[in-house]
Amino acid sequence: MDRSSDWLEWFLQKKIRTNKGYMVYKVVLILILLFQFNVHAGSDVSIAKSFEFKSKSLSENRTIVVSLPDGYESSNARYPVLYLLDGVQNLKHVVGSVDVLTRVGSIPPMIIVGIKSKNRMKDFTPTKMDGIEESGEGKAFLNFLGDELIPYIDNKYRTNKFRVLEGHSVAGLFTAYTSMESPDLFDAYIVMGPAFWWNKEEPVREVKSFLSTKPKFNKRIYFGVGKEDGNRHSLKRFVEEIKAAAPSQLVWKHEEFEDEGHMSAPLLNNYFALKFIFSDMELPQEVRDNFTSKKFLEHEFGIMKKYGSAARQPQEIYVPLAMELMKRKDYAGAVTVFRRNADAYEMNKYPQNYVWLAEALEKNKEPEEALKVYKQAYKLSKETGYGELERLTKKVAELKAQL
Structure with missing residues (x-):
């Protein structure tokens, strides 16, 4: 050699x-x-472990999947946590992106906590909408995150308190809602192809007034969408409101991806979102x-x-x-x-x-x-x-x- x-x-x-x-x-x-010498042929590979979490807020059990970073068991380090909505559906591609970006030093090693969806229209919608009877239980799901799941994860694992929330489509709607409803719960947000059309673009109407009351809103938010996603239009109007009213400490980015639709864009959205969220790591x-x-x-x-x-x-x-x-x-x-x-x-x-x-x-x-x-x-x-x-x-x- x-x-x-x-x-x-x-x-x-x-x-x-x-x-x-x-x-x-x-x-x-x-x-x-980056030539690696520590690959062991014949060993099984597991990207996450799952368990059932009994929630008082939701009055039901929820399946939680947790992916720990390489070296977790042999270190004393504390790690940021990425809370992933629709966690089972999105786990594989998110773990893959995190693994690549961690190995090359673009992002820190982190714990990924995925929450399996049961009824997305119930959990992820902040308000009732005519024609969708089960909608509007977003507040209960937010209570589940803030009062139950996050304290449990912080107690069970070595977390360092930096938290990211990631969601796509109606889960993207919920992610943006969380940033306004409970702004101290997370430090960064990844909002992908969000359903901002909800209730005649209710989020678009609300974001301006929210930002006007939060002059020290110092979060990092990434908005990503495919150019073939119909949700891009309401997202664009949401972003225009941010442009007009964003506090000086808010760090945000909006990207649209060519030749990507609603279901294909999250792979790219997640990758570039993670690089953006942790871009202040770069020397x-x-x-x-x-x-x-x-x-x-x-x-x-x-x-x-x-x-x-x-x-x-x-x-x-x-x-x-x-x-x-x-x-x-x-x-x-x-x-x-x-x-x-x-x-x-x-x-x-x-x-x-x-x-x-x-x-x-x-x-x-x-x-x-x-x-x-x-x-x-x-x-x-x-x-x-x-x-x-x-x-x-x-x-x-x-x-x-x-x-």
């Missing part, structure tokens, strides 16, 4: 940049950096351009405080940034970033993460620490079959001789 650092150095020499800062083609770094360009270890670590500690200690940047940010710092001869800064990269992606068991750190430590005139890290790289290389044992043995011997 060729040395990954050789490939990266070649790209650095080619000076692939934008005028705002350093950039390397994502596809190359994905292939180089600011100003920190990259005017790097100091202090500013870098302040940002990293900030995202871990907000989203849990397992939150991290993509390696596509850490590694090119540290390589650039090496070129600038800011070896102390490179050590800071490479160390964070190695710690954040420890579970990948990727020896090259430690080789990069050891090289930076050598340049920073820390031979004793470099020796320890080279030994870590050697051990991992042997365990995973990564190779390069001869080169790593030589480096260990060289440093021992120096010391």
Whole structure:
């Protein structure tokens, strides 16, 4: 196997940049950096566990499915929670998107709590509508979430209190209703193809007055819809009201997807919504351009405080940034970033993460620490079959001789 650092150095020499800062083609770094060694053939894969929850608010049992992030059992970390309406129907594609985005560092690891639907028109509609006798029980379902299910999840699992609510169609209607009826219950909302036509576009009429009374409404809300979805028209009118009255602290986005209808759009909606909701995790360009270890670590500690200690940047940010710092001869800064990269992606068991750190430590005139890290790289290389044992043995011997 060729040395990954050789490939990266070649790209650095080619000076692939934008005028705002350093950039390397994502596809190359994905292939180089995200090579995994911990796949176990023959093992069963389970994405969630289910249980019956007896609700007093609803006077019935509800099926709840819970998907825990990789590493949950072996860590002490606390995690954000995504509450997923129509949870059984949508679980597979949501777990898949969360898995991909978590592995590359675009979102933090999170707990997914899905709620199986029984009667959607009853649970997800906030008001009665003529012709639908069972409608209008949204308040009871909201009480179930706030008074029963969320306290239960917080007590049973290691949550960090950051909560996201996601819903599609009438569940999207309920998600928007929840943001206005109980704005402190969730921190972010994903509203997909919402049924804002409800009761002659009642939500469109209500959102302006709601926002006028909430000048410090500091939530993150994503609205997504397919361009072939008839619900896009009422959503567009809802969004126009937000444009006119949104408080300065409200962070929101509205996207329409070409060639997608009501039932096909949620896959894309969910993926891009998650990236948007957690977009504040990304290291600011100003920190990259005017790097100091202090500013870098302040940002990293900030995202871990907000989203849990397992939150991290993509390696596509850490590694090119540290390589650039090496070129600038800011070896102390490179050590800071490479160390964070190695710690954040420890579970990948990727020896090259430690080789990069050891090289930076050598340049920073820390031979004793470099020796320890080279030994870590050697051990991992042997365990995973990564190779390069001869080169790593030589480096260990060289440093021992120096010391």
